[in-house]
Amino acid sequence: EMACPRREELSARLHADAVARKKAKAKAKHEYDAAHPRVKEPKPAPLTPEQQIAAALKAWPEDAPSDYSDLF
Secondary structure, eight states: OOHHHHHHHHHHHHHHHHHHHHHHHHHHHHHHHHHSOOOOOOOOOOOOHHHHHHHHHHHSOTTOOSSOGGGO
């Protein structure tokens, strides 16, 4: 039967086609990303829990209501 080699050849060609398409797509994406760099905000160094608490306390208003009665 000659059907088998033909089918293998066809599937190999389809596979090569798919791989080429994938590569072209990846290349296009890479080129697009290179041409349109996303500006990343520089991340500040992560604070230790102690620093976070200190910062929160510093930001706390001095005249914070003691019982939050004004919220209800």
